[in-house]
Amino acid sequence: xxxxxxxxxxxxxxxxxxxxxxxxxxxxxxxxxxxxxxxxxxxxxxxxxxxxxxxxxxxxxxxxxxxxxxxxxxxxxxxxxxxxxxxxxxxxxxxxxxxxxxxxxxxxxxxxxxxxxxxxxxxxxxxxxxxxxxxxxxxxxxxxxxxxxxxxxxxxxxxxxxxxxxxxxxxxxxxxxxxxxxxxxxxxxxxxxxxxxxxxxxxxxxxxxxxxxxxxxxxxxxxxxxxxxxxxx
Ligand SMILES: *Cc1c(COP(=O)(O)O)cnc(C)c1O
Numbered sequence: 001x002x003x004x005x006x007x008x009x010x011x012x013x014x015x016x017x018x019x020x021x022x023x024x025x026x027x028x029x030x031x032x033x034x035x036x037x038x039x040x041x042x043x044x045x046x047x048x049x050x051x052x053x054x055x056x057x058x059x060x061x062x063x064x065x066x067x068x069x070x071x072x073x074x075x076x077x078x079x080x081x082x083x084x085x086x087x088x089x090x091x092x093x094x095x096x097x098x099x100x101x102x103x104x105x106x107x108x109x110x111x112x113x114x115x116x117x118x119x120x121x122x123x124x125x126x127x128x129x130x131x132x133x134x135x136x137x138x139x140x141x142x143x144x145x146x147x148x149x150x151x152x153x154x155x156x157x158x159x160x161x162x163x164x165x166x167x168x169x170x171x172x173x174x175x176x177x178x179x180x181x182x183x184x185x186x187x188x189x190x191x192x193x194x195x196x197x198x199x200x201x202x203x204x205x206x207x208x209x210x211x212x213x214x215x216x217x218x219x220x221x222x223x224x225x226x227x228x229x230x231x232x233x
Pocket of ligand 1: 167206
């Protein structure tokens, strides 16, 4: 077995253990393999091990990789997720080349993605990025702004609002890792009680996926635990 295949298996076991520990099913958690900075060959290797959903942060790198992967494994359906910061002049290729966008934090970006989503594609799945640690340097919106944005995004015709995403500050301790994930889960539940339909919590990375699954993550975004450490950002 290749290293990537072994790593995928190890991550799968981590998710299973975390899910079992809190009475959840492995099938309720989707593994998004974050392939940023890694070459198409690494993605193809992961595909060979059965992985189908990949996350990318940088648009041009992602488009080049998508082309190379499609040529290497023609006919295999890959689900690409955009998880990086979004500049408003880059929304058109994002709308045309991804199934999901996890990092929407402004209505203007959502409106452009909806307008630019090609008519022959299904609605673009959207997560709103929440600034869960409350730091001004971090991207994402605050709880105060969230209900209004969620309501507006839910009305856009070519988008499907799926849920919330966050990247908390790194913490080593499990209890401290769980706290911001619990807050994000509470926000999702509050919005749902308000009548906004959502089914997704995109939270948890290599270092904190166990805490995220314990708090209800439905998508964990895992890079280095699958592909190894990144040599540039
Ligand atoms: C890079 C990245 C990840 C994966 O991080 P790892 O620590 O390598 O698992 C997940 N989510 C986002 C938004 C990222 O930018």
